[in-house]
Every structure is written in C-alpha cells, then in structure tokens.
Amino acid sequence: MEKILISSCLLGALVRYDATGQKLSHLQITTWQQQGRIVSFCPEVAGGLPTPREPAEIINDKVITNIGDNVTIEFKLGAEKALRLCRQHDIRFALLKESSPSCGRNTIYDGTHSGIKIAGLGLTAALLEENGVKVFSEAQMPVLLKALA
Numbered sequence: 001m002e003k004i005l006i007s008s009c010l011l012g013a014l015v016r017y018d019a020t021g022q023k024l025s026h027l028q029i030t031t032w033q034q035q036g037r038i039v040s041f042c043p044e045v046a047g048g049l050p051t052p053r054e055p056a057e058i059i060n061d062k063v064i065t066n067i068g069d070n071v072t073i074e075f076k077l078g079a080e081k082a083l084r085l086c087r088q089h090d091i092r093f094a095l096l097k098e099s100s101p102s103c104g105r106n107t108i109y110d111g112t113h114s115g116i117k118i119a120g121l122g123l124t125a126a127l128l129e130e131n132g133v134k135v136f137s138e139a140q141m142p143v144l145l146k147a148l149a
C-alpha cells in the first residue's frame with residue numbers, strides 16, 4: 001500500500017522548536033497507522049537541530065533564527081533527507097505542518113519574527129513539490145484523501 005510522509009509533530013512527537021507537538025486527530029491517520037503506511041519525519045531534527053531550538057523564519061532565501069543565527073544549512077539538509085526518504089519508500093504524497101519554515105505548504109512567516117504570515121512554502125515542502133511529491137497541509141486532508149483515492 002502507498003505510504004505517506006507526515007510531519008512528526010502532526011503525529012504528536014514533541015519535536016517543534018518549543019519541544020511541543022501539534023497532534024492532528026483524524027480517523028484516517030489512525031487507519032494509516034494500523035496499515036503501516038505512515039513515514040514520520042521532522043526535517044529540522046533530521047537536519048541536526050536540537051529540540052527545543054530558537055524559532056526560525058525564511059528571509060531572502062536564508063533561514064534565520066530570532067537571535068540571528070543562520071540555520072539554512074541544517075534546513076536544507078533536512079529537506080534533502082526528506083526527499084531521499086520519499087524516494088526510498090516511493091512516496092508520492094506528504095502531509096506537512098502548515099506555516100513552518102520547513103514544512104509549510106501554503107503559508108510561512110514573513111521573516112521578521114513578528115507573527116506575520118505570507119504565501120509561501122517551507123524548504124522541505126518546496127523541495128518535495130519540485131521533485132514530484134504532492135504536499136498537503138493539515139487543513140487540506142480532504143484534498144489529500146481525494147488525491148489518494
């Protein structure tokens with residue numbers, strides 16, 4: 001059965017910058033878990049960043065934390081690892097956390113660390129889309145289910 005890459009935080013893993021998760025409760029996720037179809041992944045942790053970590057935002061093609069550290073290399077590494085994993089498992093669909101500088105599918109923060117969102121993709125979501133993996137946010141579950149049907 002076809003596998004789906006899912007942001008680890010949406011599965012409840014405590015991997016967000018503030019060491020929390022953001023579990024998405026959906027019957028379909030439980031079913032996928034029972035079927036062994038979920039590949040859980042956190043690009044930022046896979047890229048070598050600690051948890052907790054400073055929040056980061058994309059600005060001018062770089063990823064910068066709220067204290068000015070440049071973490072672009074770690075974010076890019078996480079994105080590359082996500083793509084590698086998708087290729088290993090023949091994954092064509094991903095369900096990623098909206099607005100994250102890695103996982104955001106439709107929106108990201110504007111780079112000023114002031115809570116303002118703009119249209120855009122996180123680094124991992126963009127790399128997956130560029131390479132043929134369709135990415136959906138947690139708000140797009142019905143569209144993902146339709147695509148999988």
Ligand code: SF4
Nearest residue numbers: 007009042097100103
């Ligand atoms: Fe969740 Fe993605 Fe952020 Fe990891 S990088 S905590 S999976 S949104």
